[in-house]
Amino acid sequence: MANIFGVNVVSPSQHYEQQYLDLMQHIWMNGDERVDRTGVGTRAVFGATMRFDLAEEAIPLLTTKRVFWKTATREMLWFLTGDTNIRSLVEQKVHIWTDWPLDKYRKETGQKINRDEFEQRIIEDKAFAEQWGDLGPVYGKQWVDWPRYTPAGEGLYRREKNGINQIKLLINGLKNNPGSRRHIFTGWNVAELDQMALPPCHKTYQFYVSDGKLSAILYQRSCDLGLGFAFNIYSAALLVRMIAQQCNLDAGELVWNGGDVHLYLNHTELVEEQLSRKPSGAPKFKILQKPDSIFNYQITDFAVENYAPQPHISAPVAV
Ligand SMILES: Nc1nc(=O)c2c([nH]1)NC[C@@H]1CN(c3ccc(C(=O)N[C@@H](CCC(=O)O)C(=O)O)cc3)CN21
Numbered sequence: 236m237a238n239i240f241g242v243n244v245v246s247p248s249q250h251y252e253q254q255y256l257d258l259m260q261h262i263w264m265n266g267d268e269r270v271d272r273t274g275v276g277t278r279a280v281f282g283a284t285m286r287f288d289l290a291e292e293a294i295p296l297l298t299t300k301r302v303f304w305k306t307a308t309r310e311m312l313w314f315l316t317g318d319t320n321i322r323s324l325v326e327q328k329v330h331i332w333t334d335w336p337l338d339k340y341r342k343e344t345g346q347k348i349n350r351d352e353f354e355q356r357i358i359e360d361k362a363f364a365e366q367w368g369d370l371g372p373v374y375g376k377q378w379v380d381w382p383r384y385t386p387a388g389e390g391l392y393r394r395e396k397n398g399i400n401q402i403k404l405l406i407n408g409l410k411n412n413p414g415s416r417r418h419i420f421t422g423w424n425v426a427e428l429d430q431m432a433l434p435p436c437h438k439t440y441q442f443y444v445s446d447g448k449l450s451a452i453l454y455q456r457s458c459d460l461g462l463g464f465a466f467n468i469y470s471a472a473l474l475v476r477m478i479a480q481q482c483n484l485d486a487g488e489l490v491w492n493g494g495d496v497h498l499y500l501n502h503t504e505l506v507e508e509q510l511s512r513k514p515s516g517a518p519k520f521k522i523l524q525k526p527d528s529i530f531n532y533q534i535t536d537f538a539v540e541n542y543a544p545q546p547h548i549s550a551p552v553a554v
């Protein structure tokens with residue numbers, strides 16, 4: 236891979252996943268060993284870029300392990316509803332956000348409930364879910380309902396019933412003023428970070444229209460390269476494709492910029508297994524119909540073809 240002015244140029248003969256495996260190898264061999272918030276410990280580099288071509292229905296799904304793209308798709312559709320409670324995810328058998336509310340519940344009540352029991356209660360008991368299943372004003376809330384305040388006299392402010400829908404504004408902007416350099420949305424609401432279970436990792440998205448194609452940069456401040464990345468890069472591509480479809484554009488390129496990019500020290504087995512495998516194949520992504528709005532996609536609207544990954548590799552998630 237050549238590097239020109241900080242732009243990684245992936246040669247067309249190289250598999251799109253090779254840059255990911257190279258970065259994984261580099262971090263595992265040369266990363267700074269650091270103590271992190273979770274106490275697990277990581278090896279990390281600061282600042283990394285990868286580029287993925289989205290032309291001709293390409294989708295950046297890792298092929299050296301199976302990535303559960305439907306799980307990631309359900310999560311993205313959940314973001315777009317503005318929901319921040321894990322209940323609707325758990326109802327769809329998506330477990331990736333359960334560990335944070337569960338951890339909080341155990342710490343605050345001292346109860347030794349296991350994950351399955353906790354999820355069962357979240358589903359069966361609406362009041363329990365409202366009390367214990369909410370992640371605070373994370374991604375979805377900020378994306379489609381960023382709070383807005385208006386003066387109410389005497390130095391007081393009233394919170395408007397409807398916040399700012401950044402996704403709707405983005406799509407209007409892309410349609411009406413494609414050449415703009417301000418096509419951005421972000422989950423990083425500084426005033427509300429302390430209420431979130433986790434501050435956003437995939438925190439800023441910027442879009443760019445040229446030659447009938449929609450490209451995007453994702454800036455991810457913190458990246459769990461062994462677990463989170465596979466989801467994050469697929470989800471970002473999914474988002475580009477949905478937005479492109481809504482704006483009658485083709486998908487162009489997805490540029491991923493990572494800040495603190497790390498491998499957890501308890502991911503040795505995953506790293507060694509994955510680095511021993513060779514990427515292969517080029518899955519295709521299809522959107523089967525065009526809903527009348529970005530907010531009306533359903534899981535059945537998407538299909539992945541030609542995806543023949545190597546077996547799943549499980550690894551513990553650091554909470
Ligand atoms: N340490 C850490 N890594 C993350 O990737 C991460 C967080 N924390 N906290 C918030 C969210 C939750 N996300 C997660 C959480 C778990 C998996 C995970 O366990 N994935 C497994 C199985 C997926 C499944 O059950 O379908 C995997 O092998 O990809 C992935 C992303 C991404 N984020």
Ligand SMILES: O=c1ccn([C@H]2C[C@H](O)[C@@H](COP(=O)(O)O)O2)c(=O)[nH]1
Pocket residue numbers: 272433434436437457458459460462463464467
């Ligand atoms: O979409 C996501 C969400 C989270 N992560 C990872 C990155 C870190 O390992 C943790 C978050 O911990 P912080 O201390 O808040 O950075 O979760 C991810 O890779 N992708």
